[in-house]
Amino acid sequence: MAETPKYAAPPGPGYTGVVVLADGSVFWGWGLGAEGDAVGEVCFNTSMTGYQEILTDPSYAGQIITFTFPHIGNTGTNPEDIETQGIAARGLILRAPITGPSNFRADSHLNDWLKLRNLVGVSGIDTRAMTRRIRDLGAPNGVVAHAKDGKFDLAALHAKAKGWPGLEGMDLAAEVSCRQTYSWDETRWVLGQGYGKLTAPKYHVVALDYGIKRNILRSLATAGCKVTVLPANSTAEDVLRHKPDGVFLSNGPGDPAATGVYAVPTIKALVDSGKPVFGICLGHQMLALALGGKTAKMERGHRGANHPVKDLETGKVEITSQNHGFCVVEESLPKNVVRSHVSLFDGSNEGLKLTDKPVFSVQYHPEASPGPQDSHYLFDRFVKLMERQRG
Template identity: 45%
Template sequence: MQTAYLILADGTLFEGKSIGASGMTIGETVFTTGMTGYIETLTDPSYYGQIVTQTFPLIGNYGVMPQDFESSKSWVRGYVVRELCDQPSNFRCGGTLSDFLKSQNIIGICGIDTRALTKRLRESGVMNGMIISGVDTCPAVTEELLKEIKAYKIEQAVESVQQNTDGGVTGVSPVERVATNEVGAQGETSPSKSIVLWDFGAKANIQRELEKRGCRVKVVPCTTTADEILALKPDGLMLSNGPGDPADNVQIIEELKKICEYDKQMVSIRSSTYSTTEDDSTSRVIPIFGICLGHQMLALARGCKTSKLKYGHRGGNHPCKDTETGRVYITSQNHGYAVENASLPSYAKMSFFNVNDGTVEGITYTDIPAFSVQFHPEACGGPHDTNFLFDRFMSLINIC
């Protein structure tokens, strides 16, 4: 293995061995505490622009399974592990992680003290970093080099991770596929529902979970307007996960505001004594379910504020408490921003909060049929603890 170096924006230098491609890369250095799921991490568009550190010491031991990809490719800027296994053992294994990193042109480093790196990021907060591999000597950590590292910024993140929506999210069945006679909410078979999945960097398993419940899923890109979504006359709207600062997506938030205003008007018509029939197409209400970035942008569209966390929540072991039942769920998460607790308006009820730091993990809106969560119910963190939220979405659709 060739020598590789990780240089943080504060000047901290780690020396290790090169994995994946050779070269140089700069990104936002973050850590994830997941003990499994490294392939899902590498193919999650939400990690766009980031150098990802795995805190679990051994990575690659079960190889690579393409059927588990969350998108068509890897989006990370770099990859950091303590020990890389090049002799995986799994009956589903389709190749080694090392070969996958090379095929994706991902520059990585192994053999460093990832505990020390994680501690540095926890104490100082996430910071930019540079990985240099394939060099004979350690580069000089000069002010000029650190200035270059600090200057990196994740920009146009959502636009950059758009995938081919003609065939749905990569790795799942085609758009508009109807899964008939599937078990729906409350364990009952239900007729298919038409769902628009607004793609901000969607993980494939979101579409899979909807299709399991008998839904026809139409994936639309981030540039889709409110009028275009309303013209599709969906039974429900799914707001996907995605990368970057939610507040950067000004146009998407404006379009989302229009859909929320539309729902408010339709709810008003429904409650009016002049509403004639329950199935009146002129008062069609579109329930909304948001996940991660979708949760944040829905909150911004409804008047909330978001802010950046010191080092974010990434991994499969984050405890969240249901404010109604008091039950704690173990959740999968990947986000560096959060909705500010104090910014929730009167019509936004916090439904989940993070047990570790008290941040908002879920919101239910009382004036329109909409709810959202910061964590990933499709990622099976428990492994099925919060999967019921998709059933809740179907129930909301059925009563609307």
């Protein structure tokens, strides 16, 4: 007969939150946000700002985010700093209780914002220990749970964590992509003015939505591009019917090989069309697949707003915002694909370009939401390709 596992008991009364990992490890804390539980891959993010943008980034679908920065909540929340209408992340893990808002743009307390969006979180967790665990052992599957009465069925939560299949082989882009085509003309936010509107577009870009962030769309609009956004499962014919000057392949969650089952044939045809193509994150990975390369699951991934990347064309180092758990296997790329950017943390591929077509991509997030603005030049690089193509 199998032995009943022994779970760590709460260190005292009053604990209303718990994190249970697939290996049976239990971390006690205090619940925040909505009551209930959520299962996903437990990762960590080192960003010091932008928790609202992070929680609404569709690339975090299927993940529970451990925030390493202690003062989460200090800028409150507002209706402007969101990257998609819904919630993308499964849950969140904090060291300290939510910090009260102290910012002139704050509209509501983070805890109220989480409740409204049915997002479960736990504070009081040793996030340094959790981060070291992920760093050393890889990102585990886990459950985050919140109950006001402090009563939890640990065996059931453990079974849920163990039974979750994980992100490898999972197509999550289909869940977060738009369902209908729409147009975008809103530009980046400016202090004292808010968001602007593109009134005289120079170029027309079709963006394939695998989980696109709004600030990517704003960045394209700021660069002078009217954007038409199409669902993830659109064909090359669907894209080219709009007669775009260029095509954008968006960020998104899940395994690129799984989403690539339907996306890669489209991307191949778009590359063959000769149109300028620019990909970010999942779009970068699937472009590599379309070119004959391979992708692989990373043990811990890159998530934060302080990742140094070297642009091998200019020799400059940029500090970047990143969020990915898969990477391009560089040695699998064909000869007409050149490595353009490299991570100075671990040497992994951060960008590629074709030698014979106006096509390039990066692994990180140049739209900087949240994050530094060192990489905004990539949108201008895309515009220059479209300008050259027009002659």
